[in-house]
Amino acid sequence: MTPIYKILSRAEWEAALQAGRFTGSAVDLADGYIHFSTAAQAPETAARHFAGQDGLVVLEVEADDLGEALRWEPSRGGDLFPHLYADLEAKAVRRVLAAPLGADGVPQLDLST
Known part of the structure; x- marks a missing residue:
């Protein structure tokens, strides 16, 4: 199992729940x-891109559940980051x-619980 995480506003997540899918942040x-x-x-993503933003949530998704639409691509410092080239179905969270x-x-992430 390979869990992956998406940080977004609670409002974005609530809208995605209503729609049944998350189409993405700006x-x-x-x-x-x-x-x-x-x-x-x-944690670095939270510090770099979400510092000072309140009302955030973190979605945990199993990478294997996303199929071929998930690609691991180089980003910061050459690390491979998971990128989803499709909407995220709410039921996948x-x-x-x-x-x-x-x-x-900085948003505090407790991914271990």
């Missing part, structure tokens, strides 16, 4: 795929975790 739509991170990559801001303004 950056995803601009890039043409939904950005995910591995557990090891997610295994867990939704809160990501409260820490004292440093």
Whole structure:
């Protein structure tokens, strides 16, 4: 099993639940795929792209459930990041975790629970 993670606003997730699918945040739509991170990559993603943003959640998805639409592509520092070239069906989300801001303004991710 390979869990991967998507950080987004609670409002975006609630809209996706209503629609039955998540089509992507603004950056995803601009890039043409939904950005995910591995557990090891997610803290840096949170610090780099979501600092100061409150009301975030983290979606946990099993990479193997996404089929051929998921591609592992080089990004930051040559690391391979999971990119989904399709909508994310809400039923594919295994867990939704809160990501409260820490004292440093960075969303705190507890992916182990």
